[in-house]
Amino acid sequence: MLGLNERNIKYIYPKNARENYKYADDKIVTKQVLESHQLACPKTYATISKVGEIESTWSDMKINKSMVIKPSMGRGGDGIKLIHQKKGSWILGKKTISEEHIFTHIANILFGMFSYGKNDRALIEELIVPHPFLTEIYPDGVADIRIIVDDNQPAMAMLRVPTNKSEGKANLHQGGLGVGIEIDTGKLTHIFDGSDFLMAHPDNKQPITDLILPHWHEILELSIKVSEVFPLNFMGIDIVIDQKKGPMVLEINIRPGLSIQMANRTGLKQVI
Amino acid sequence: MRITYYLLIILPIFWIGLRIAAGYDDDPGLISQLNYEITYEYQIDGRIDSLSIETYLPQNSVRQDVALDSTQFEWDDLKLVTKNENKTLLMGGNFNTDTTITISYKVQSRPIEFIIDEDLTQDDLQPRANEFSLHSPNVSVSIDPEIILLADELRNKADSSINSLSNQLYQYVRDIPSAGQTILMSAKECLELQRCSDIGKSRLLAALFNANNIPARVVGGIILTEGTQSIHRWAEANIGGNWIPFDTYEGHFAQLPSNYLMIFTGDSSFVTSAGNNPPSFKIRVNLERTNHYPNYAILNIWELIDSDIIPLQPLLVLLLLPLGAYLVAIFKNVIGLDTYGVFLPVLIAFALMNMGVMPGLVFFTMIIGLIGILNIPLAKWEILHTPKIVILLTAVAIISLISIQFFFQTGWVKPSATLTFPMIILTIISESFARKIEEESFQEALFIYAQTIIVTLTCTWILSSDLLQNFFLTFPEALLIVAGMSLLLGKWIGLRLIEYDRFASIDKEVKSV
Numbered sequence: 001m002l003g004l005n006e007r008n009i010k011y012i013y014p015k016n017a018r019e020n021y022k023y024a025d026d027k028i029v030t031k032q033v034l035e036s037h038q039l040a041c042p043k044t045y046a047t048i049s050k051v052g053e054i055e056s057t058w059s060d061m062k063i064n065k066s067m068v069i070k071p072s073m074g075r076g077g078d079g080i081k082l083i084h085q086k087k088g089s090w091i092l093g094k095k096t097i098s099e100e101h102i103f104t105h106i107a108n109i110l111f112g113m114f115s116y117g118k119n120d121r122a123l124i125e126e127l128i129v130p131h132p133f134l135t136e137i138y139p140d141g142v143a144d145i146r147i148i149v150d151d152n153q154p155a156m157a158m159l160r161v162p163t164n165k166s167e168g169k170a171n172l173h174q175g176g177l178g179v180g181i182e183i184d185t186g187k188l189t190h191i192f193d194g195s196d197f198l199m200a201h202p203d204n205k206q207p208i209t210d211l212i213l214p215h216w217h218e219i220l221e222l223s224i225k226v227s228e229v230f231p232l233n234f235m236g237i238d239i240v241i242d243q244k245k246g247p248m249v250l251e252i253n254i255r256p257g258l259s260i261q262m263a264n265r266t267g268l269k270q271v272i
Numbered sequence: 273m274r275i276t277y278y279l280l281i282i283l284p285i286f287w288i289g290l291r292i293a294a295g296y297d298d299d300p301g302l303i304s305q306l307n308y309e310i311t312y313e314y315q316i317d318g319r320i321d322s323l324s325i326e327t328y329l330p331q332n333s334v335r336q337d338v339a340l341d342s343t344q345f346e347w348d349d350l351k352l353v354t355k356n357e358n359k360t361l362l363m364g365g366n367f368n369t370d371t372t373i374t375i376s377y378k379v380q381s382r383p384i385e386f387i388i389d390e391d392l393t394q395d396d397l398q399p400r401a402n403e404f405s406l407h408s409p410n411v412s413v414s415i416d417p418e419i420i421l422l423a424d425e426l427r428n429k430a431d432s433s434i435n436s437l438s439n440q441l442y443q444y445v446r447d448i449p450s451a452g453q454t455i456l457m458s459a460k461e462c463l464e465l466q467r468c469s470d471i472g473k474s475r476l477l478a479a480l481f482n483a484n485n486i487p488a489r490v491v492g493g494i495i496l497t498e499g500t501q502s503i504h505r506w507a508e509a510n511i512g513g514n515w516i517p518f519d520t521y522e523g524h525f526a527q528l529p530s531n532y533l534m535i536f537t538g539d540s541s542f543v544t545s546a547g548n549n550p551p552s553f554k555i556r557v558n559l560e561r562t563n564h565y566p567n568y569a570i571l572n573i574w575e576l577i578d579s580d581i582i583p584l585q586p587l588l589v590l591l592l593l594p595l596g597a598y599l600v601a602i603f604k605n606v607i608g609l610d611t612y613g614v615f616l617p618v619l620i621a622f623a624l625m626n627m628g629v630m631p632g633l634v635f636f637t638m639i640i641g642l643i644g645i646l647n648i649p650l651a652k653w654e655i656l657h658t659p660k661i662v663i664l665l666t667a668v669a670i671i672s673l674i675s676i677q678f679f680f681q682t683g684w685v686k687p688s689a690t691l692t693f694p695m696i697i698l699t700i701i702s703e704s705f706a707r708k709i710e711e712e713s714f715q716e717a718l719f720i721y722a723q724t725i726i727v728t729l730t731c732t733w734i735l736s737s738d739l740l741q742n743f744f745l746t747f748p749e750a751l752l753i754v755a756g757m758s759l760l761l762g763k764w765i766g767l768r769l770i771e772y773d774r775f776a777s778i779d780k781e782v783k784s785v
Contacts, residue, residue: 001767001771001775001778003765003766003767003768003771004608004768004771005605005764005765005766005767005768006765006766006767009763009765010765078711101654104654104656107656108656108657111656111657111658112657113657113710113711114711190782195777196777196780196783197777197780197781197782197783198782198783198784198785199782199783199784199785200784200785201785202785205785258771261775261778262775262777262778265778
């Protein structure tokens with residue numbers, strides 16, 4: 001098994017130059033690179049870097065039916081809000097929220113609440129509609145695929161599925177599931193909930209194992225292309241599958257978590 | 273790089289070895305000796321006619337050396353006499369204005385441990401006479417039937433050896449919950465209340481020994497720790513011709529640690545004064561350190577301290593901070609604990625050493641609790657981040673001000689403790705804590721706080737060792753060793769201790785849902 005110390009010393013430090021961390025740590029920078037190489041990613045509606053811009057930018061945003069607001073330098077999915085319009089008011093999760101609430105959230109992002117106090121930018125982008133394959137497994141939130149790419153080679157992958165406990169988020173440490181993926185075929189293998197291996201999704205008893213992920217070869221190709229355009233040689237790439245547009249890159253991680261080994265029941269050292 | 277870390281570790285070890293070898297003739301064995309300077313301070317307020325004060329001074333014994341500068345006694349109204357085996361200082365005179373009299377002496381003490389001869393049996397004891405008295409004069413214990421009853425009961429539980437009997441008596445008194453030190457109480461009161469001060473416990477134990485016809489007495493002295501100290505009492509029993517110490521309050525059976533200074537026998541007051549306006553009295557203990565290895569020192573830190581260029585405390589912080597941070601690094605990279613910041617646990621450790629561990633912990637936890645509670649409404653009202661932190665810091669400042677007053681008034685924290693340093697640390701930790709609550713959850717914030725405390729307590733325990741402090745003060749070259757070991761740790765790729773547990777579940781059976 002690969003531990004944190006070895007991951008840092010043998011993979012992250014020698015394979016990624018410090019000055020290139022920004023390509024992964026700052027989502028707006030990531031998207032600029034992706035867009036300039038025509039690699040699929042959710043459409044950027046706006047970026048906000050000053051408090052004074054919030055209100056004017058927001059008035060342009062109202063034409064969108066739904067969107068995602070993200071801190072550009074947030075970590076672990078914190079500060080990400082998925083909102084949509086219903087009868088002229090904004091809904092977050094199942095609750096109506098005021099515009100004032102949205103403004104405060106954006107201001108908090110800019111003040112660095114989700115980026116360890118560093119001034120940040122807010123990213124507003126298209127809310128993707130997950131592929132029916134994923135909503136059948138679990139209807140709420142967005143499941144995504146994490147692929148660890150080492151020297152432009154996809155090494156290990158897992159599907160991250162939200163649960164009731166994770167409140168729509170797909171991160172393992174927030175209660176989501178990690179499902180191992182057979183790298184050659186896209187077949188789903190083991191379901192790991194952070195401490196145990198399960199037979200099925202814990203909330204709706206949907207069997208997941210042995211299903212084949214749609215668009216798998218496209219996903220692998222996309223991850224290789226992404227790894228080629230970024231000056232990083234060890235990273236975790238997060239990919240979502242949109243109902244209409246297919247696989248899209250969500251973000252890139254310099255320090256991918258190590259639970260992916262659990263979901264695949266294999267150590268990373270065995271496959272790299 | 274390999275050469276760098278070998279040099280960083282081996283060269284300083286070699287150098288320190290050389291310095292020890294060069295200094296060895298002067299003082300075999302010890303890195304440095306600890307001397308304590310004890311000062312009695314009598315504060316006389318206003319005009320007093322014919323005041324007389326009586327105090328005790330310690331004497332030399334196998335376990336303590338006392339150096340008294342007699343020139344300070346060249347004063348007409350001051351007399352040194354021996355009274356009931358005790359070296360007694362008598363002072364008197366008329367005073368017209370506020371006056372402070374100080375008497376000081378130096379001591380060095382060693383630990384002592386007795387082994388009670390297993391062959392000594394109760395048959396060797398004289399049968400109890402109808403009338404018995406305590407060996408020590410002035411022990412305010414009545415020959416109480418209840419104490420005699422208890423003494424008999426405990427004697428029946430013991431086997432025939434005196435060692436076993438002593439153990440029974442000691443353990444009984446040791447198990448009585450402790451009340452605050454220096455609360456005056458008799459043996460009988462201690463027995464009835466079942467919550468005793470040091471003097472209450474010592475009187476009860478002495479009485480129990482006496483009731484079994486083993487001569488026993490109460491003695492008084494000081495526990496040598498820097499700062500203002502009060503008189504501490506323990507008991508002594510004469511077994512096999514030796515006066516053997518038993519401290520049921522601090523928990524020492526037939527032994528005393530090195531920091532005990534015995535001053536007088538008997539359980540009378542330490543200071544007695546005649547006159548309607550008794551002076552206030554204080555005992556101060558200062559630690560003096562002597563360097564025995566000044567040869568080939570690249571930097572003689574002891575000289576810096578002696579010349580009063582830099583006070584000891586900040587120097588210790590500078591010297592021990594890297595080692596403390598290294599300990600935190602071990603906790604993080606080898607064990608896998610998560611803490612608030614890298615240096616915070618070390619800084620809190622220094623704060624605890626400054627404030628005292630218990631008051632410090634209570635103080636920190638109180639602040640953390642307050643931040644947690646305050647955070648609820650502030651999050652609900654959606655206050656912007658930076659102003660919110662300002663509000664939290666204001667709360668920290670206010671509660672600190674209130675608790676400083678409380679701590680000092682109750683005497684829980686030594687007035688000499690500087691609180692500015694802990695305050696700054698608190699400010700940082702409250703910020704980290706509030707941030708954690710927002711970013712993760714209150715439970716997660718608390719969980720990391722618990723881990724921070726574990727790391728902090730370990731650092732406090734290690735860094736407050738006199739031996740370690742003296743070592744770094746004598747051999748600051750050791751800092752290079754810390755750097756070398758950190759380089760090694762920085763290239764260590766083993767699994768962290770908690771990762772073994774984390775990855776162990778890879779072989780688990782699949783669970784049905």
